[in-house]
Amino acid sequence: MAVDRSEIEKLAVLARIEMTDEAAEQVASSISDVLKLVDQLQAADTDGVAPMAHPMDAVQRLRLDEVSESDQREKFQAIAPATENGLYLVPKVID
Amino acid sequence: MHNKTIAELIQGLRNKEFTSRELTQHYLDRIERLDSNYNSFITVTKDSALAQADAADQRLAAGEAPDLCGIPIAHKDIFCTDGVRTSCGSKMLENFVPPYNATVVENYLAQGAVMLGKTNMDEFAMGSSNETSYFGAVKNPWNTDCVPGGSSGGSAACVAAQLAPAATATDTGGSIRQPAALCGLTGLKPTYGRVSRWGMIAFASSLDQAGPMTRTAEDAAIMLNAMASFDSKDSTCIEHDVPDYTAELNNSLDGLTIGVPAEYFGEGLNPAIATAVNAAIETYKKLGATIKEITLPHTDLSVPAYYVIAPAECSANLSRFDGVRYGHRCEDPKDLNDLYCRSRAEGFGDEVKRRILVGAYALSSGYYDAYYSKAQKVRRLIKQDFVDAFDPAKAGVDIILGPTTPDPAFAFGAKSADPVAMYLEDIYTIATNLAGLPAMSLPCGLIESENGELPVGLQLIGNYFDEARLLNVAHQFQQVTDFHQHTPPGIA
Secondary structure, eight states: OOOOHHHHHHHHHHTTOOOOHHHHHHHHHHHHHHHHHHGGGGGSOOTTOOOOSSTTOOOOOOOOSOOOOOOOHHHHHTTSSSEETTEEOOSOOOO | OTTSOHHHHHHHHHTTSSOHHHHHHHHHHHHHHHGGGTOOEEEEOHHHHHHHHHHHHHHHHHSOOOTTTTOEEEEETTBOBTTBOOOTTSGGGTTOOOSSOOHHHHHHHHHTOEEEEEEOOSGGGOOSSSTTOTTOOOOBTTBTTBOOOSSSHHHHHHHHTTSSSOEEEEESSSTTHHHHHHHTOEEEEOOTTSSOOTTBOOSSTTTOEEEEEESSHHHHHHHHHHHOOOOTTSTTOOOOOOOOTTTTTTOOOTTOEEEEEGGGGSTTSOHHHHHHHHHHHHHHHHTTOEEEEEOOTTGGGHHHHHHHHHHHHHHHHGGGOOSSSSSOOOSSOSSHHHHHHHHHHHHSOHHHHHHHHHHHHHHSTTTTIIIIIHHHHHHHHHHHHHHHHHOTTTTOOSEEEEESOSSSOOBTTTTTTOHHHHHGGGTTTHHHHHHTOOEEEEEEEEEEETTEEEEEEEEEEEOTTOHHHHHHHHHHHHHHOOGGGOOOTTOO
C-alpha cells in the first residue's frame, strides 16, 4: 500500500515528530516502498494461527508488591534538561 | 599482544608475561594511533580503564581471579555505563550520561574485565551498514571504502582491527552476525532471554538480544560465560541455568546432523559466498557430521514480518525520548507539544524517524489487524519451520547451516538511498530473531570481490538454549580451518 504526504503528516503528529512538507514528501515515497515489502504478508495463510508476541510464549513474571528501589531522584534529575525543587520543568500547560 | 585471543591473554596474565596495565595501555595506544582510520569508538575511557587494570592486577596477584579479570574489552554504545556517556549512536543521547550500569556491563565489571570504551553503531541499532550513526560511519578494516555492517559495526571493526580482543554487541535482526561476517569475526547471538536486556537501550524488545563479538568460538564461549545470567530486572529474561560454555568445545562432531535449508541458497546469494559455504559443508562431513537437506518454507516472509514488528516495537520504545527527563531538548519551546515535536525532530536521524512512522502506521486504528496482528501470526509460522527442523520426529537436525549474508561488505552509499535494499541485507539472519533462536557467524573464506579480498560468514543456527553445542560446532570448524586467523591488510 502506498501512503501520501497527508497521511505521513498525520502519522508525524501522532509520533510527535515535526516535519517539513518537503521531508514528508520524501518520507512518503520511502515508506511506500517499505509498505510494498511488508504487503507480501497478506498472501500468507494464517487461518487459525495465534499471534506470537514472545519467542517462548513466556508470560510476565509477578513479584511481591514490596519496595525494591531506593530514592534516587537527585541522581536521575541531575541529567534532566530542566528541573526545579525536584520537579521536571516543561513549558506551561494550563494558564 | 594484540594478535592474541582472549584464551591466550588469560594464560599470559596468569603466566605473568604481561600485566593487565601493560595490556590495557597497549590497546589504548593502538586505539589512539589507529582508530582515526576506522571510527570504531565513540568514547574511549582511558583513565577508568587504567584504574580498572590496576585493580585487576591486584586481584590477579592475590590469586583466584575470574577468567576475564584484567582482560580489556569494548562495549557497544547501547549499554548504559554509570558515569560514561551512552549515545546509542544518536544526537538524541549525545550528552546522556546514565546514572547506572546495564546488567551486561555489571557482569563484566564483577569479573574484573577492563572497559576500553564505547563502540560506534547505527543510530538506535537501526541499520545494516553503520551509516546511520550520528557520530559518522565506521569503516571496514578489510577495505576502508566499505561498510563494516551494522548495527554493531564499531564492535566488529575494533575487534577486526585488533583495537580490542573482544566487544559486546546486540542483535535485533542480524546486528551481531552480519557485521561479524563482513569483518571476518566470530559473533554469537544467544537465545532470546539468555542475556539480560536491562540497561540495554531498547529498539524492539521482543527481538533484542546481546552477545559477544570475538575472533574465535572459544573466546565467544568465555565471553558468554560472563555475559549470560538470569536477571529479575528484565521481565523477558528466561530463568535457565548458565552452563560453562567452554565445557563442550572439544566434543567430537561424530553423529551430528546438520540441516541445510534450500531457501538459504536461492536467488540473490552471491555465487562466491555459496562456494565458500559449500566448502564448509564438505569440512563438516570430514569432521563426522551428516548433512541433511531441509526446508524452512516461510523464510521469504521473515523480512516483511520483521519490518512490521520491529518498527511497531520501536515506535513504542522510542516514545520515551521526549526532551523532558533526559536527552536532547530543543531551544525555546513555545509549548509542550512544540517541545516534544522539535526535540524529537532534531534528535532523531532519518532512518529512526522512518521506522517510528512505519511502526505508528502499523499500529494505527484500522491497520492493526492487517499489519501488526498479521505479522505476529506469520512470526509463529516462521518459528514453527525451525521447530519442525529440530524436531526428532520430523527433520531432526541438531544444527542448521547456511550463509550469514547474501553479499560480502559493500561500498559506502551503495544501499543507503534504498531502505528496502538495505533491509534485504539481513534476509538470512532475521528469521532466527523472530523465532528467538541462538545463532552465530564465523569466517569460512575470503573471496575476490569488486572491493578486493573480503571475508565470508558461515551462519550456524542452534535449538533453544543450545549455545554450548553451537559453540562446539563452530570451535571444531576452527580447529581444522584458519579463516578466523586471517587479518585485514596491514593488521598483524
